[in-house]
Amino acid sequence: MDIVSPEGFFYSVAKAGIKYQDRYDVALIYSKKPAQVAGVFTTNQIKAAPVKICMKRIRSGQAQALILNSGNANACTGQKGIEDALKITDYLAEKLNINKEHVLPLSTGVIGVHLPVEKIIKGVDELVNRLGNAQPIQVAEAIMTTDTFPKLTYRQIGEDTAVTILGICKGAGMICPNMATMLCAIVTDAKISSDLMKEALRDAVAQSFNSITVDGDMSTNDTVLMLANGESDVKIERKTTLWKQFKGALNELCIELSKMIVKDGEGATKFITVNVKGAKTAQDAKRVARAVANSLLVKTAFYGCDPNWGRVIAAVGYSGVAVKEEKIEIYINGICLFNRGFPTMRQEELKEILKEHEIEILINLNLGTGKATVFTTDLSEEYVRINSAYTT
Amino acid sequence: MDIVSPEGFFYSVAKAGIKYQDRYDVALIYSKKPAQVAGVFTTNQIKAAPVKICMKRIRSGQAQALILNSGNANACTGQKGIEDALKITDYLAEKLNINKEHVLPLSTGVIGVHLPVEKIIKGVDELVNRLGNAQPIQVAEAIMTTDTFPKLTYRQIGEDTAVTILGICKGAGMICPNMATMLCAIVTDAKISSDLMKEALRDAVAQSFNSITVDGDMSTNDTVLMLANGESDVKIERKTTLWKQFKGALNELCIELSKMIVKDGEGATKFITVNVKGAKTAQDAKRVARAVANSLLVKTAFYGCDPNWGRVIAAVGYSGVAVKEEKIEIYINGICLFNRGFPTMRQEELKEILKEHEIEILINLNLGTGKATVFTTDLSEEYVRINSAYTT
Known part of the structure; x- marks a missing residue:
């Protein structure tokens, strides 16, 4: 251009x-x-x-x-x-x-x-x-x-x-x-x-x-x-x-x-969009989205094409926002993995999808109308390599 | 034993x-x-x-x-x-x-x-x-x-x-x-x-x-x-x-x-003790210590034996605790790197020290008597490798 x-x-x-x-x-x-x-x-x-x-x-x-x-x-x-x-x-x-x-x-x-x-x-x-x-x-x-x-x-x-x-x-x-x-x-x-x-x-x-x-x-x-x-x-x-x-x-x-x-995040191999909806407020939604987007375990899982949605919900749980496990829904690239308290056991369907470069995590808290979007990347060995040798 | x-x-x-x-x-x-x-x-x-x-x-x-x-x-x-x-x-x-x-x-x-x-x-x-x-x-x-x-x-x-x-x-x-x-x-x-x-x-x-x-x-x-x-x-x-x-x-x-x-932290090569003193309260001290201990940039720097104390002070600055740059002192294994607003330019002395397995970061905020200790590790490529392949 x-x-x-x-x-x-x-x-x-x-x-x-x-x-x-x-x-x-x-x-x-x-x-x-x-x-x-x-x-x-x-x-x-x-x-x-x-x-x-x-x-x-x-x-x-x-x-x-x-x-x-x-x-x-x-x-x-x-x-x-x-x-x-x-x-x-x-x-x-x-x-x-x-x-x-x-x-x-x-x-x-x-x-x-x-x-x-x-x-x-x-x-x-x-x-x-x-x-x-x-x-x-x-x-x-x-x-x-x-x-x-x-x-x-x-x-x-x-x-x-x-x-x-x-x-x-x-x-x-x-x-x-x-x-x-x-x-x-x-x-x-x-x-x-x-x-x-x-x-x-x-x-x-x-x-x-x-x-x-x-x-x-x-x-x-x-x-x-x-x-x-x-x-x-x-x-x-x-x-x-x-x-x-x-x-x-x-x-x-x-x-x-x-x-x-x-x-262009250092060492990134994937572009991840974290969408949170159904929060009580937009602020709550952003807090949840950031907790998920910043979780090392979430980021390394996606780097490994590992459909470990459990790490997503663990991050939701420690975000500091009041949530109800029995109301939460988690989708990755449109596939529901956790439905209001129950694992859907559909992670096998994701293995191919996770090889794509664009990942969308959608979390519906089902508590209100607040929503937020955060963009992030996965975390690779390359990130560590770059950042362990930055000033030297 | x-x-x-x-x-x-x-x-x-x-x-x-x-x-x-x-x-x-x-x-x-x-x-x-x-x-x-x-x-x-x-x-x-x-x-x-x-x-x-x-x-x-x-x-x-x-x-x-x-x-x-x-x-x-x-x-x-x-x-x-x-x-x-x-x-x-x-x-x-x-x-x-x-x-x-x-x-x-x-x-x-x-x-x-x-x-x-x-x-x-x-x-x-x-x-x-x-x-x-x-x-x-x-x-x-x-x-x-x-x-x-x-x-x-x-x-x-x-x-x-x-x-x-x-x-x-x-x-x-x-x-x-x-x-x-x-x-x-x-x-x-x-x-x-x-x-x-x-x-x-x-x-x-x-x-x-x-x-x-x-x-x-x-x-x-x-x-x-x-x-x-x-x-x-x-x-x-x-x-x-x-x-x-x-x-x-x-x-x-x-x-x-x-x-x-x-x-035994996944992929850890170093044991890092983060000591914070001189905080207004013990709670403030713990918050600062955790921000530093959880910073990816701090952890990867120590993995790379890189005396990048600037990442330490950046983490202090975003910890959410009110601090004054002109009062902060930062020591790594006893060597003062930042002295109340001024870099001491002594990082070269640290290059050998950072190859040791035990690192102590001491941050004195010089604002009060609150103190706290947090133990953590560095972050290696091995951490990413382990966590990107956990469930698969």
Whole structure:
């Protein structure tokens, strides 16, 4: 698929040699004029320096440049971590001749190691000199860590597809209940206020990045930033058809990107959708879905094509949500395995089905109307291999 | 170590062929007279049939025989699961000529498959015919599933070591925040009321079986049962030296058994102690310790001898406990890696140390006096291999 960029955004990438050698590891996304900005960040209490800087800077509602790097998360690096990031963003602002408060840093990689500031500063020179020479896909490649493919997509709305929304992200390990070591930059040429954009972004993130899990760990760096520079001249206002289209397109875009992240979960061989319905509340449903999606025993069973639905119900039982065994139904890819307290003994029928790459677990608690969906993966030896050798 | 059995208890094992062929898979522990009983069970809302039966029967305060089996958990088996278990315990009671309410079943193995009742009934004949011919270690062997070694130990207290406490358990996978597919039978010849014994057992379980975790999953079958038949004629009463000794010995015994379970965690190559201190409360400390102990990224890092303490602090940050980055200290085997907001950059010193089998993570939150300890393991490819092929 050819990727369409919104008007007025420019990209560049450079090889700073932060951790990886001879690959692009820093990237710049630049709007030709100050854009409206909105963001959603990790809820981990230990927040990386770039997250702290972004959270503070987006309060103004405006931003103009994103500088992204892989190879180093600049997390747990104390005051020096903040100073290091500011040296880089200040230098970039000066080079671009823009307001330094309008530069936002995004970092991913190893925790607790100081940024190699001089290397990145050299990279910044290159980023600025080469601005406009890169495509969005190269930005997506530059921020990959253990990702195996670049992740980006776009949507267009309005008359003559006048408005474009482009999303670029990286995921892989540590994908968890509330986002992940997940960086996502979304840019659009819509004309929209930062407040309205924030509302749309929060909704979209709840249904996408906050509904995926690979290993249950929550990163210090999770960041979703969205810039709108108004270059399309199409104004998005509440209670209009365009507003509905905009929200719908943003939801779709975020769900597509978050599915890419799950599909690329470290060592994943299967894409698992956990649907929970019949819960007392949507919150209860999400809690049950997450317990199942995060269960190591469930994940390893599906990796082994093992129809061990008992592990699913065990996870339902320890989710913390009040359930009744005699009301629960469990289906895997449409086959009922547990019917209101009774095992149906149909697991043999599943052995072939479980070899498929897409698995749907449906749990009906039969207690109410609350429902939720969580996307996850299986857990393979490969996951362990990747994660036991990450920093070394 | 030679294992000493308390007076008046007899053991037997048989090969019922429940799942495994040609190995002992059912065991009987019998007291020559009705004993006082206390129990602690899984907090999973989905409780196996044998757990439901035990919870009901121990209310009387008395029991005389435990029948244990591996290969089938008799969980999620509905009303038929209860009936199946009762057929077996009733038959055993009749054969032993004891009160049928005094027989307690303990099962471990696959979930959601009905017990092969006829096979087990045949096994019961053998168990009763051969009663007294087995040693405690054979009982421990009969209840092994993916365990690689039998788990049992004993303690003696009082003048001339008059009172013996013997504990037999099985663990391996699914070891989690609140017990595990963990069966434990403790027998003693002390003369003690079931109420007093319950108090001692609850304390001991909190510090041992409820402080271990391998994969964060909580089983439907976790059971700790304790029988005291009074055969030593040594009476244990509150506020005596013997009471203190009894509680101390029971704590030690349970901690020793729970450490055996962790050491035998599926695919484990390392024994990890997570100590948290300086928390506002002991509860906060335990929550932080569990988040760290259950983090896949922490566990895989230690498997890979990777000094990735950043994953430790990330888990602290998402534990749900309020912490301050600028106050946290993290030590691994005595080496400070993160000191009140600053990385010490000493991880190179750890590379050799991490090859050791015993790892201690110490986290000081510096917010109060609450502390807690959780024992866990690393996570290896072998864990995935074992658990992806469990029922097949």
